[in-house]
Amino acid sequence: MNIAKLSKGDSLLVSVGGRLDTITHLDFEKELDAILSSGDIAGVTNMVLDFAALEYISSAGLRSLLKLQKDLNSRNIALIISNPNDLVIDVLSITGIDQLIKVDT
Amino acid sequence: MEFINMRVLSDPHSIPVAQAAVASVAELCGISRKDISKLEIALEEAMINIITFGFPDQKDAYFNVSVDISGMDFEIIIHDKGKPYDFENVGDDLSSSAGIKLMRGLTDGIIFKNLGGKGREQHLIKHLTALPSYTKSPQEEEVCELENLEFDIHPLRKNEAIEMSQCVYDEFGYTYPSELVYYPEQYYEACQRHDYFSLVATAPNGEIAGHLALIFSPHFPGIAEMGIGVVKKKFRNYSLMSKLTNEIIKIAENDFKLNALTAQPVVYHPYTQKICNKTNFTACGFVLHYLNYDLVTTYDDVGDRGNVAVAFRLFNDELKEIYVPDEIRELVSFIISLSNLKRNISDGSLPPEGSLSEVITDINQRMKIGKVFIEHAGSDIHSALKNSLLATKREKCAVVELFINMSDACAPYAYEKAKEFDYFCTGILPCTQNGDYLTMQCLLSDIVDYDSLHTIEPFTTLISHVRKLDPNEG
Numbered sequence: 001m002n003i004a005k006l007s008k009g010d011s012l013l014v015s016v017g018g019r020l021d022t023i024t025h026l027d028f029e030k031e032l033d034a035i036l037s038s039g040d041i042a043g044v045t046n047m048v049l050d051f052a053a054l055e056y057i058s059s060a061g062l063r064s065l066l067k068l069q070k071d072l073n074s075r076n077i078a079l080i081i082s083n084p085n086d087l088v089i090d091v092l093s094i095t096g097i098d099q100l101i102k103v104d105t
Numbered sequence: 106m107e108f109i110n111m112r113v114l115s116d117p118h119s120i121p122v123a124q125a126a127v128a129s130v131a132e133l134c135g136i137s138r139k140d141i142s143k144l145e146i147a148l149e150e151a152m153i154n155i156i157t158f159g160f161p162d163q164k165d166a167y168f169n170v171s172v173d174i175s176g177m178d179f180e181i182i183i184h185d186k187g188k189p190y191d192f193e194n195v196g197d198d199l200s201s202s203a204g205i206k207l208m209r210g211l212t213d214g215i216i217f218k219n220l221g222g223k224g225r226e227q228h229l230i231k232h233l234t235a236l237p238s239y240t241k242s243p244q245e246e247e248v249c250e251l252e253n254l255e256f257d258i259h260p261l262r263k264n265e266a267i268e269m270s271q272c273v274y275d276e277f278g279y280t281y282p283s284e285l286v287y288y289p290e291q292y293y294e295a296c297q298r299h300d301y302f303s304l305v306a307t308a309p310n311g312e313i314a315g316h317l318a319l320i321f322s323p324h325f326p327g328i329a330e331m332g333i334g335v336v337k338k339k340f341r342n343y344s345l346m347s348k349l350t351n352e353i354i355k356i357a358e359n360d361f362k363l364n365a366l367t368a369q370p371v372v373y374h375p376y377t378q379k380i381c382n383k384t385n386f387t388a389c390g391f392v393l394h395y396l397n398y399d400l401v402t403t404y405d406d407v408g409d410r411g412n413v414a415v416a417f418r419l420f421n422d423e424l425k426e427i428y429v430p431d432e433i434r435e436l437v438s439f440i441i442s443l444s445n446l447k448r449n450i451s452d453g454s455l456p457p458e459g460s461l462s463e464v465i466t467d468i469n470q471r472m473k474i475g476k477v478f479i480e481h482a483g484s485d486i487h488s489a490l491k492n493s494l495l496a497t498k499r500e501k502c503a504v505v506e507l508f509i510n511m512s513d514a515c516a517p518y519a520y521e522k523a524k525e526f527d528y529f530c531t532g533i534l535p536c537t538q539n540g541d542y543l544t545m546q547c548l549l550s551d552i553v554d555y556d557s558l559h560t561i562e563p564f565t566t567l568i569s570h571v572r573k574l575d576p577n578e579g
Binding site: 021022023055056057058059060062063086087090091094095096097 | 117118120121139142143145146149150153202203204206207209210211
């Protein structure tokens with residue numbers, strides 16, 4: 001799994017590539033915690049997770065997303081998922097995560 | 106058909122390894138890359154269930170992941186013996202229920218099986234849209250279509266033993282109870298000792314086309330079992346088994362001067378029973394939970410247990426008195442009436458106080474079948490039966506056959522004592538030089554599904570008698 005971040009006005013764009021699964025989800029959480037602790041989050045109203053390069057997500061990854069959303073909510077920052085592939089769309093839909101987190105296809 | 110079976114460490118790092126193996130098999134089955142990814146996610150969810158809830162504190166536990174392809178279904182089976190946990194009824198919150206929702210939503214079906222002491226299974230099912238290419242039947246061996254092909258039928262020669270053994274394996278796998286047949290040199294030597302008489306049919310080019318044997322038992326002099334019958338597929342248009350059967354019957358009667366020949370037609374279809382009826386073999390009993398003839402390819406795997414009938418063809422008989430328990434008079438009389446055996450049925454008597462039984466116990470350790478022979482029942486028959494049954498249980502036998510010599514006046518007494526150990530009558534084995542035997546069985550590991558047996562008359566009437574006597578039928 002690899003993560004890259006890019007700031008654009010009041011949106012923080014974080015691209016997530018590879019797999020978000022049982023083994024990698026803790027690294028994902030660590031990286032996002034580091035971003036949230038850094039100065040990059042000041043003045044941000046949206047965090048956009050760009051999933052264009054994300055091939056695979058399991059329930060472990062979804063739990064990390066919900067944890068991230070909870071953290072962002074406490075900071076009044078909205079979480080948006082963008083460019084998920086068909087498989088990720090199916091996963092988000094089957095579990096109902098797409099009703100909790102905005103998904104931008 | 107089980108394609109792969111992996112034993113995996115209960116650790117999250119096993120997940121991608123198992124996924125890669127399953128994905129390879131799925132690709133072979135023509136499943137799309139997208140559907141393979143879905144199966145991978147479902148598999149991760151199933152495996153993490155076990156790692157988290159089944160073995161929460163164990164770093165060195167293992168569980169199994171296998172792939173089974175049957176019909177049009179690709180099935181991933183995850184079997185564990187971890188802590189009991191109800192994977193299906195999880196909390197309603199999204200975090201807890203995501204895994205089960207993904208397993209349901211990304212597959213064509215899931216099944217959870219609680220196997221009690223044998224653990225649990227999670228089944229993930231994907232319907233195939235086309236059979237994978239490797240399941241196509243292998244090219245049928247060229248069928249020999251020459252007319253008037255002359256076969257040479259003769260006793261087995263030493264240089265034919267290996268090819269004969271290969272023919273038996275091709276037909277029966279490793280399920281044949283006469284295990285010597287899988288050791289060609291030893292089998293040939295056994296034929297020289299007259300433990301077996303092997304008849305082969307060879308094609309003009311010397312290739313073995315078929316085989317049939319007489320199997321002699323030291324416990325039953327005067328009779329032999331006709332078995333180890335096989336004809337290669339390419340030669341099945343020549344009535345070769347019929348020719349071998351006719352020849353071996355002549356040899357049994359005229360050369361070996363046997364009193365009778367026995368055969369064991371199967372009961373998962375009626376065809377060999379029909380052949381018995383046509384060739385003057387008379388139904389006389391059954392051997393239940395013996396073995397089945399599905400191909401078993403490893404020596405130690407005896408496969409699931411199945412059932413066979415027993416029939417005999419009479420060559421030579423004389424009037425005899427036999428002692429038959431009341432309860433089975435009808436069954437024995439039925440067999441006698443079918444076969445024209447000359448028998449006077451008598452009541453029997455109790456053994457004298459202090460008299461000793463003659464009991465022999467014989468255990469086939471590979472097949473896990475025990476055989477107990479009672480030549481004479483003394484007043485100690487109860488303890489003799491108990492000791493022999495204990496010996497078979499110690500060897501983890503699944504089935505015990507009991508043979509009670511009905512020329513012994515105490516045979517009915519032995520029968521009643523045997524019933525106390527859950528033995529039940531399965532027929533008779535007549536015409537040995539030592540007398541007729543009442544056959545009984547004790548099933549140590551399973552019960553018989555009588556409704557699944559395919560029999561024709563007179564086997565049907567006979568099995569209905571046996572069924573009434575089976576204590577497991579209540």
